[in-house]
Amino acid sequence: MRYSRLLLPTLKEDPADAEVLSHKLMLRAGMIRKLAAGIYTYLPLGYRVIRKVEKIIREEMNRAGAQEVLMPAVQPASLWQESGRWDHYGKELLRLKDRKQTPFCIGPTHEEVVTDLVRMNVRSYRELPLNLYQIQTKFRDEIRPRFGLMRGREFIMKDAYSFDRDEGGAEESYQKMHDAYCRIFERCGLAFRAVEADTGAIGGSFSHEFMVMADTGEDAVATCGACRYAANTERAEIRREEARHSEDAPEALQEVETPSKKSVEEVAQFLTVSPSRLIKTLIVSNGSGAIAAALVRGDHALNEIKLKHLLGWEEIALADAATVERVTGGPSGFSGPVGLTGLPIVADHGIASVRNAVTGANRFDRHLCNVNLNRDFTPERFADIRMAMDGDGCPRCAGTLRISRGIEVGHIFKLGTKYSEALGANYLDEDGQSRPMVMGCYGIGVGRTAAAAIEQNHDQDGICWPLPLAPYSVLVLPLNMKSEEVVSLCRSHRHTASRDHWRQRAPTEPGGDQGKTVRCGRPDGAGRGMPSGAEASQREEP
RNA sequence: CGGGGCGUAGCGCAGUCUGGUUAGCGCACCUGCCUUGGGAGCAGGGGGUCGGAGGUUCAAAUCCUCUCGCCCCGACCA
Numbered sequence: 001m002r003y004s005r006l007l008l009p010t011l012k013e014d015p016a017d018a019e020v021l022s023h024k025l026m027l028r029a030g031m032i033r034k035l036a037a038g039i040y041t042y043l044p045l046g047y048r049v050i051r052k053v054e055k056i057i058r059e060e061m062n063r064a065g066a067q068e069v070l071m072p073a074v075q076p077a078s079l080w081q082e083s084g085r086w087d088h089y090g091k092e093l094l095r096l097k098d099r100k101q102t103p104f105c106i107g108p109t110h111e112e113v114v115t116d117l118v119r120m121n122v123r124s125y126r127e128l129p130l131n132l133y134q135i136q137t138k139f140r141d142e143i144r145p146r147f148g149l150m151r152g153r154e155f156i157m158k159d160a161y162s163f164d165r166d167e168g169g170a171e172e173s174y175q176k177m178h179d180a181y182c183r184i185f186e187r188c189g190l191a192f193r194a195v196e197a198d199t200g201a202i203g204g205s206f207s208h209e210f211m212v213m214a215d216t217g218e219d220a221v222a223t224c225g226a227c228r229y230a231a232n233t234e235r236a237e238i239r240r241e242e243a244r245h246s247e248d249a250p251e252a253l254q255e256v257e258t259p260s261k262k263s264v265e266e267v268a269q270f271l272t273v274s275p276s277r278l279i280k281t282l283i284v285s286n287g288s289g290a291i292a293a294a295l296v297r298g299d300h301a302l303n304e305i306k307l308k309h310l311l312g313w314e315e316i317a318l319a320d321a322a323t324v325e326r327v328t329g330g331p332s333g334f335s336g337p338v339g340l341t342g343l344p345i346v347a348d349h350g351i352a353s354v355r356n357a358v359t360g361a362n363r364f365d366r367h368l369c370n371v372n373l374n375r376d377f378t379p380e381r382f383a384d385i386r387m388a389m390d391g392d393g394c395p396r397c398a399g400t401l402r403i404s405r406g407i408e409v410g411h412i413f414k415l416g417t418k419y420s421e422a423l424g425a426n427y428l429d430e431d432g433q434s435r436p437m438v439m440g441c442y443g444i445g446v447g448r449t450a451a452a453a454i455e456q457n458h459d460q461d462g463i464c465w466p467l468p469l470a471p472y473s474v475l476v477l478p479l480n481m482k483s484e485e486v487v488s489l490c491r492s493h494r495h496t497a498s499r500d501h502w503r504q505r506a507p508t509e510p511g512g513d514q515g516k517t518v519r520c521g522r523p524d525g526a527g528r529g530m531p532s533g534a535e536a537s538q539r540e541e542p
Numbered sequence: 543c544g545g546g547g548c549g550u551a552g553c554g555c556a557g558u559c560u561g562g563u564u565a566g567c568g569c570a571c572c573u574g575c576c577u578u579g580g581g582a583g584c585a586g587g588g589g590g591u592c593g594g595a596g597g598u599u600c601a602a603a604u605c606c607u608c609u610c611g612c613c614c615c616g617a618c619c620a
Contacts, residue, residue, distance in 0.1 A: 012569060012581080013554045017613050027553095037612065091543095092618065109620090143543080143618060157620050209620095218619090304617090317617070411620060445620030 003475070007044050009033075020216050022454035023148030025463050031471075038145025038153030040447075048471040049450050050156060054135050056187045056468065057158050057444060064180040066131040066160050071113045073137060077103035079112040083422045088314070092140045106139040111419045111441060114161040118437065119425035125165050128427060128437065129173055133160035135446065149447035150407070151218070156446040163420075163437040165429065170438040174414050177442045181210050181410050184444070189466025190409075190453060195221050196231035197411065198305050207413040210444075211406030212452035221406045222388040226399025231388075233403065234305045238384055239393030240349050248355045251370040253338075258367045262333030264298040267367055271358060275299040279357045279371065281335040283324045283343075286313040291327060294385055295337055295347040297354060301387040310346065310383050328362040336360035336368055337377040347379035348386045407452040408445075415439040 008030040017034075018024040026032045031046030042050055058068065077095070080086035086093075086105075094106045107113065114132055122130060135158045145153045162173035178194065185192045190212050197209040209232055211221050222236035223229070231237070261270045268275045278298025284307065285291045292311055296302050308316040324332040327343055336359035337345055351357070356370040371377065390403045419425070420436040429435055450469065457464045467473065476490050 009552080009570090011553055015553070016548085016555090019614075034612095090618080138620080140619070144614090144616090146614080151619075155620070159620085408620065443620050448620060 001472070009043070018148065020147045020150065020455070021458060022150065022216075022451040025454055025458060026148055026451070029463060032148065034148075038142060038151070040149060040152060040154070045471045046450075049465070049469055050446055052469050052471075053188060053446050053449050054156075054158070057135065057184055057446070060180045060184045060187070061133050061158070061160060064131070064176050066133045066162075066180075068134060069117075069132050070134050070136060071107070071110050071117070073107050073139070074104050075107050075110075075113055077105060079116055079423075080105060083112050083115075083419055085112070092142060094139050094141045107136075108138055108140040109441075109443075110134070110136075110159055111161065111415070111439075112423070115419045115423045115425045115439070118161075118163055119420075119423055122163065122425075122437075123428060125427055125429045129162060129164045129169050131160055131162040131173060131177075133158060133442075147451075149451040152447065155448070158444040158446060160442040162440040162442070163425070164440075165427070165435070165438070167416075167438055170414060170416070170440055174412065174440050177412050177440065178208060181412065181442070181444070185210055185212070185409065185449075187468055188449060188453060189468055190449075190456060192409070193221065193223065193230050193406070195223070195406070196229075196235055198232060198234045207411060209406075209408045210410035210412075212409050212449075212456060213404060213406050214452060214455040215405050216455050217405035217407040219406050219408050220403055222392070222401045222403055224394035224397065224399040224401055227394060227397040229394050229396045229399075229401075233388050234303065236388035236401065237395035238349075238386070238388050238401075239395050240384070241353075241393060250372045250375060251356050253371065253376055254369045255361050255363075255366055256369055257365060258334075259365050261365075261367075267358060268298060271367070271369070273358055277354060277356070277358055279337065279351050279354060279359045281328075281337055281340070281360055283319040283327060283332075283335060284316055285319040285323060286311070287315045287317060291319060291323060291343050293327075293335070293337065293340060293343055293345045295345065295351050295379060296386050297348065297350040298358075300348060300350055300389070302348075303385055303387045306383075307346065307385045310385060311344075328360075330360065330362035330366075331364050334360040334363060334366060336362055336371070337379070338362075338368055338371060340377070344381075345377070345379045346385060347382050349382055349384055350386060352382065407448065407455060409449045409452050410442075410444040412442040413440060415441055 010030045011028045013028075014024045015027050018027055026046060029045065030043055031049065032040045032042055034040055061068070077086055080089070080093075089108070093108055096104050096106070098104060117132075118130065122128070135156065137154055138157045138159075139154050142151060142153050145151055149155070160177065162170065162177070164170040164173055182194065192210055192212045194208045194210050197207045209219070211217065211219060211232075213221075220233040222231050222233050256271070258267055258270055261267045264275050264278050264280060268278055275298035280296050280298055280300075280302070282294045282296070282302050283291060284294055284304070290311075290313065292307075294302055294307055304316050308314075319327075321332045324330075324335060328335045328340060338359060339362065352373065355372060357372070359368050359371045360366075361368045368376075373379075388401055388403065390401070392401045393399075394401055415438075417436040417438055420439055425437050425439075426434045427437055453466055453469050454463050457466055465471070
């Protein structure tokens with residue numbers, strides 16, 4: 001491709017609406033343009049990068065024995081009603097009607113469609129295991145699309161679905177995908193980690209996320225320095241420390257005035273105690289009537305997902321002010337466990353060791369001091385319901401957890417029989433018995449992977465693509481247009497140039513910073529992350 | 543959906559508070575000259591229904607009302 005013919009609208013300044021680096025650089029390097037919130041056009045350069053990511057994915061998926069298909073983006077509501085997700089998926093599911101008023105949706109994911117396909121066409125255990133994948137545009141009507149390709153509403157995703165005879169087979173399929181994903185992200189030149197994750201709305205029994213480590217990542221990851229344990233903080237377990245009871249003797253309960261001091265910091269400062277002496281009481285609701293109280297230490301944060309699973313709820317949110325007032329008798333900000341009745345109280349393990357604690361008094365501008373477990377209040381159960389923090393104990397070994405940021409570029413789930421049972425995807429085993437297939441599903445955000453590569457590979461001058469993702473591998477740059485020799489050499493090889501070729505042929509050896517870029521908008525292709533490797537000139541090398 | 547902010551040329555902005563020339567500036571774009579070993583220079587030029595609708599006024603980018611779009615902070619997720 002001749003550089004001068006390329007549709008490559010570069011910008012010298014950051015567009016005002018771009019926040020993160022990968023978004024800014026992709027816009028400035030002329031790779032993407034926005035059509036609407038979270039909806040982007042891929043320009044020639046950007047699409048080449050996308051295609052390179054896809055190519056790596058295809059090769060590794062095929063190598064792992066998966067077969068490529070392409071399923072419809074528009075899907076009948078009836079299938080989603082059958083799986084039960086029409087009512088549960090929420091507003092992210094873009095729903096529409098055709099001219100006959102039949103309801104449809106635009107696929108945010110394809111468990112329903114692929115399970116339907118398989119139930120109609122696979123009958124025998126002889127046909128299993130089966131793994132089908134596709135690379136396709138998805139639509140999720142995200143509440144807040146942001147950061148360019150990092151969280152779009154329309155986005156390109158590779159999704160794969162495995163079908164096995166039994167749990168053992170499903171675990172093998174899962175492991176194969178795990179390994180394939182590792183190869184894919186390695187080949188993309190990314191520093192990543194596979195971490196244990198929550199299964200979220202997709203459902204299923206366990207899952208791993210593939211995180212590209214980057215400070216701008218939206219997810220927090222807890223990793224152990226001593227063993228291989230790594231988990232999303234949504235899920236990360238915390239080693240239970242032996243409760244170290246303080247030596248302090250329990251003192252008499254005392255109510256104190258704390259005028260307009262609501263937050264932990266305010267109260268701790270006002271009463272001159274450490275935040276770890278406070279016990280936070282959070283009233284949560286499942287949105288359909290159920291409420292519960294959660295107790296965590298003042299210096300800890302509630303993990304709503306852990307609590308949600310513990311309570312067996314489908315949804316969880318902090319209760320609104322009116323609900324808090326109704327169940328505690330006091331305004332929000334002053335809740336406490338003492339005298340709290342009529343709802344389940346769950347306590348984090350961390351509060352077991354707190355003596356003479358400070359809690360809300362369930363009265364406006366009042367807190368209680370010297371609150372003690374079992375004397376003043378008794379939780380119904382203790383559990384791990386808080387967020388892992390830097391320095392917490394690893395649940396698997398004696399090591400310590402560290403928290404870092406990551407971008408979720410891939411997610412694999414072991415689904416079990418959730419969808420095969422709902423939709424009747426059964427097969428006949430060797431004994432002629434009908435059994436539900438055991439499923440897994442596996443996703444990669446293609447555009448997000450490209451964006452993550454930029455977050456991880458850039459310098460002050462622009463994008464430094466890992467070579468396997470670079471839009472072009474060589475930029476031939478004739479530096480002396482007056483020399484017919486130089487010009488004709490460049491012309492004659494511009495279609496066939498490869499890096500190796502140019503190493504042999506070009507009079508000038510590429511510089512030491514191949515694949516690296518110099519600046520956005522520079523005429524040598526720098527800043528778009530095109531390696532400015534080969535130069536043709538007549539100057540003698542020193 | 544709650545909270546905050548922004549819509550003026552392709553991009554980045556000024557002008558709006560305090561209504562009043564032909565709506566400006568930088569980059570980009572076009573033409574000519576010149577230049578060409580790292581984002582050239584000089585001269586000239588094109589491009590705006592000031593997000594939209596309604597209102598107030600002799601007069602609206604500017605004031606009022608409504609509306610649409612977009613961005614940021616929280617719950618969702620590849």
